[in-house]
Amino acid sequence: MGRNLRLSIFRYRSNRSKIEPRMQEYTIEEEPHMTIYIVLTKLRENQDPSLLFDFSCRAGICGSCAILINGRPKLGCKTLTETLPEEIVLKPLPTFKLIGDLSVDSGAWFREVNIRLESWIHQREPFDPSSEEERMSNKTALEIFESERCIECGCCIAACVPANMREDFIGAAGIYHVGRFMIDPRDQRDEAEYFKVVGMEAGIVTCTGLMECDNYCPQEIPLQEQIAYVRRRMLRSLFGWRRKSARA
Numbered sequence: 001m002g003r004n005l006r007l008s009i010f011r012y013r014s015n016r017s018k019i020e021p022r023m024q025e026y027t028i029e030e031e032p033h034m035t036i037y038i039v040l041t042k043l044r045e046n047q048d049p050s051l052l053f054d055f056s057c058r059a060g061i062c063g064s065c066a067i068l069i070n071g072r073p074k075l076g077c078k079t080l081t082e083t084l085p086e087e088i089v090l091k092p093l094p095t096f097k098l099i100g101d102l103s104v105d106s107g108a109w110f111r112e113v114n115i116r117l118e119s120w121i122h123q124r125e126p127f128d129p130s131s132e133e134e135r136m137s138n139k140t141a142l143e144i145f146e147s148e149r150c151i152e153c154g155c156c157i158a159a160c161v162p163a164n165m166r167e168d169f170i171g172a173a174g175i176y177h178v179g180r181f182m183i184d185p186r187d188q189r190d191e192a193e194y195f196k197v198v199g200m201e202a203g204i205v206t207c208t209g210l211m212e213c214d215n216y217c218p219q220e221i222p223l224q225e226q227i228a229y230v231r232r233r234m235l236r237s238l239f240g241w242r243r244k245s246a247r248a
């Protein structure tokens, strides 16, 4: 017989503002290889059909099941109960708009940040559908692939102290997205154009290097490496401008 898990789960519906936020207690018997996603599904099926939480792929790919598990941002579908004590506290990720209970609207946050960062390939010439495909080396393609691994779960944002203090901060995920375009030879933005989207105060300047993003990214992306790369590029461009304006 498995352990008796005692769960304390945050409950609140933002569209029913007369009901105060509260923690609700549940118990469930632990099963082998049980994940937090399975716990929540069983609770909803057998004890409380009103429980709200997000999931889609159940395989650590879509990023939608990220929640605070005993205070730490993690994916519910990848977190085994056997790695946790018997008492488990579940809360929604902070910094994102709360929909209800454990469900937050991280999609809206990422959409807005990606628009602000202009997360698409910028080219000077108009698109010519009859032109030949542009080739790139395997090394560059692999580097770009490595910079495309973010599943937009929001764990790095939830774990980041500056992101919790400043809601317009683009966070590690935003900086990581910009770095992906910086290494893409098809993106023809110059340093001044990149500076406009990532060099501002709500960008790279707000990162204080606490590295919590690195600690909690379920994809184990080396976020601090990418942040250091973007920071170096932005510093170089800043000194370049100063030299140019000194010469003028």
Ligand code: SF4
Residues within 6 Å of the ligand: 063, 149, 150, 151, 152, 153, 154, 155, 156, 157, 172, 173, 176, 216, 217, 218, 219, 220, 221, 223
């Ligand atoms: Fe999640 Fe990592 Fe992407 Fe941040 S960088 S949103 S922690 S996958």
Ligand code: FES
Residues within 6 Å of the ligand: 054, 055, 056, 057, 058, 059, 060, 061, 062, 063, 064, 065, 066, 075, 076, 077, 078
């Ligand atoms: Fe998709 Fe967990 S359900 S990452």
